[in-house]
Amino acid sequence: MAAIIQLCVMYLTAGLYKLTGSMWLDGTALYYATRTQDYFTPGLSEWLWKNETLLKGMTYATVVYQVLFPILLLYRYTKYLALLAAFAFHAGIAVFMGLIDFSWIMISCELLLLSDREFQMIFKKYKRFVAWLRMKLLQSAG
Template sequence: MAIFTYLKNMEDKNRYSFYLAVFRVFICLHLIKTLLFQWSYFDILYGPNSFVAPVPTFLTELLGINSQLLREHYHIFITVYLLVIVLHLFGIGKHFTALLLFLCYETLQRLCNLVLNGGDNLLKFIMLYMIFADSYQYFSIKATQWTNDTLRRLSNLGSNLCVRAVTIHFCLIYFWSAWHKIHADVWFNGVATYYTFSIARFKGTPWNDWLARNGFFVTVSTYFTLLVECYFPVLVWFKKTRLPVMICGIALHIGIYVFMMIYGFEIIFIMTYGFFFNDEEWQAFRDKVGSWIKRKTRWQITIGHNQQPVRS
């Protein structure tokens, strides 16, 4: 059957080892950055004085402890969480550390779920998928060395299925977002950007008010968003249309980043785009950039040697 042939082909090689490692490093740096930004507010976010009522988490239920007890000793939990992040950053502990990091991250989200956004939810699922992936061939203290062929093939299968799960999940997010937007009057009638840019929370630039009053911009930006979310889940799977639709998607997220001040959400979504390219495609891109830099450098050196000294 075709499905078995497809799975068997996935066992031959980890086709996404490079970007899995890149995203592993990104996850760790992103989580550290988030902790630094929240440093002054740990007590009201996760401590006993939090404005969020204690709720059971997967980790507290697994260990059989009360969530309030975790809040009372949140300093210890944050310290352990930070240690796990650093270990995962350097690839120490590999899959076991990835599992611990997912459990800690999920617990932290449950302790204060009111500060979460769509990017946090997507990242949690990606971290779950990456537990089963070999993301340690690059940017790791020691790459995974498989002496058993069966384990190597299982690792390749898990890594490739992880990336496929991430990409399908990502496309479903766009699809359902577009589905709900189409059934909303403000989006269907092309005026959603006007209402969004008129909200004080999303006034990221001094030009937001002017843009909200510009009918052409409002109509184009509203339908552009709909078109990207509608067609991305289809066009991204074809090589000829992948890059154009991804450029449009990145432009959309950069626009939201700049004009609406939604930062982490957009960075996570843009970084997820990298999973749509395998190792060979990233290698070809790196070679092109490297050859371009060499040509530019050689050209500048040649120009410098050919310059004649200026006589006074």
């Protein structure tokens, strides 16, 4: 429980801090972050810089997601939405900023939010999906 509370505090304070920054409010923070040598991913960063609408949307979505994260955990279905957003958020950080280790650590921390029953449900759905995919591949090959 302490780790989950810490995760919530971390996201909330990061989001609230971003609300005080002018680059986060005008939607340019991710542009400038990906322009630095440390967070540059060849090919992807240039593509991102050319998509101003996407870049601004990702910047605003980051702030909204971080501020709302603790609130989204209060309800079952919004918890799943928060987890999907967290996985997408950290996958984006890994891909666009090259912070792969950080992203894996954060995703593993967010998995604390799932119960054993939820893990079992996900595993059952995964097994069904793999069986369905095998069947479709066999049908298309035969």
